[in-house]
Amino acid sequence: MSILECKNIKKVYQTKNLTTEALRDVNFSVEKGEFISIMGESGAGKTTLLNILATLDSPSSGVLLLNGRNMGSLKKEEVSAFRRRELGFVFQDFNLLDQFNNRDNIFLPLVLSEEKESLMQERLAKMQGILGIEELLEKYPYEVSGGQKQRIAIARAMITTPSLLLADEPTGALDSASSEMILQLFHKIHAEGQTILMVTHSLRAASYADRVLFIKDGVVFHEIYRGNEEGQR
Numbered sequence: 297m298s299i300l301e302c303k304n305i306k307k308v309y310q311t312k313n314l315t316t317e318a319l320r321d322v323n324f325s326v327e328k329g330e331f332i333s334i335m336g337e338s339g340a341g342k343t344t345l346l347n348i349l350a351t352l353d354s355p356s357s358g359v360l361l362l363n364g365r366n367m368g369s370l371k372k373e374e375v376s377a378f379r380r381r382e383l384g385f386v387f388q389d390f391n392l393l394d395q396f397n398n399r400d401n402i403f404l405p406l407v408l409s410e411e412k413e414s415l416m417q418e419r420l421a422k423m424q425g426i427l428g429i430e431e432l433l434e435k436y437p438y439e440v441s442g443g444q445k446q447r448i449a450i451a452r453a454m455i456t457t458p459s460l461l462l463a464d465e466p467t468g469a470l471d472s473a474s475s476e477m478i479l480q481l482f483h484k485i486h487a488e489g490q491t492i493l494m495v496t497h498s499l500r501a502a503s504y505a506d507r508v509l510f511i512k513d514g515v516v517f518h519e520i521y522r523g524n525e526e527g528q529r
């Protein structure tokens with residue numbers, strides 16, 4: 297089943313005397329278990345597309361299906377509930393709250409959906425090994441490095457067991473060693489079955505995905521598949 301399907305998505309921004317066609321006709325699908333990357337230069341339409349895929353903005357026309365459901369046919373509250381339940385988010389600048397320690401940052405999405413403490417502990421126990429975050433949980437975000445912050449942010453995104461993980465330039469604020477570590481981590485959680493869509497302007501980052509879509513002037517103009525060989529790394 298497709299986790300995500302874009303059909304003829306268009307987005308027009310209308311200001312006083314300027315009409316911008318940020319997305320002109322975007323069509324693609326993401327299958328369950330896929331790791332897909334969207335690449336494009338500044339102004340290509342990446343942010344616009346990601347906001348629509350994240351259900352934070354609506355297309356001007358076209359259809360977005362997530363888990364087979366047409367987001368355009370749902371009420372606002374239903375879309376919010378869907379987003380909280382089914383989508384996980386990782387950002388360039390981590391978006392962790394410095395008032396809370398790392399464990400509480402990770403638990404926050406589950407606290408907000410009023411899940412039991414025992415479920416949170418159970419989910420964290422399953423993830424912490426693969427993410428290598430045991431020693432970070434009692435610390436606060438400002439006490440750890442950028443790469444470590446992003447590991448915590450990935451744990452927070454995964455704790456709700458989302459059907460799709462959306463990552464916006466997740467290595468954009470990291471040095472090259474930390475970037476590599478985070479990309480290896482995406483590779484690992486993908487190998488464990490997580491469906492991932494990552495937006496980036498780094499070809500190095502995109503090369504970790506199964507499939508890379510290149511976007512320019514609001515259309516996908518090229519697509520490449522990565523071979524099965526693991527040779528490069």
Ligand code: ADP
Nearest residue numbers: 309316318336337338339340341342343344345
């Ligand atoms: P990217 O993330 O690839 O840099 P964006 O999606 O931010 O691209 O922008 C795509 C195009 O849409 C650009 O021409 C940009 O100027 C325009 N745009 C983006 N957001 C707005 C907005 N809120 N109002 C008007 N134009 C916008």
Ligand code: ADP
Nearest residue numbers: 438439440441442443444445470473474475477
């Ligand atoms: P990573 O590869 O996880 O980003 P680094 O090599 O950047 O880790 O950091 C190594 C060690 O330095 C970490 O154990 C971390 O605790 C510490 N460290 C790095 N940056 C900071 C920071 N801004 N504040 C506190 N400790 C830091």
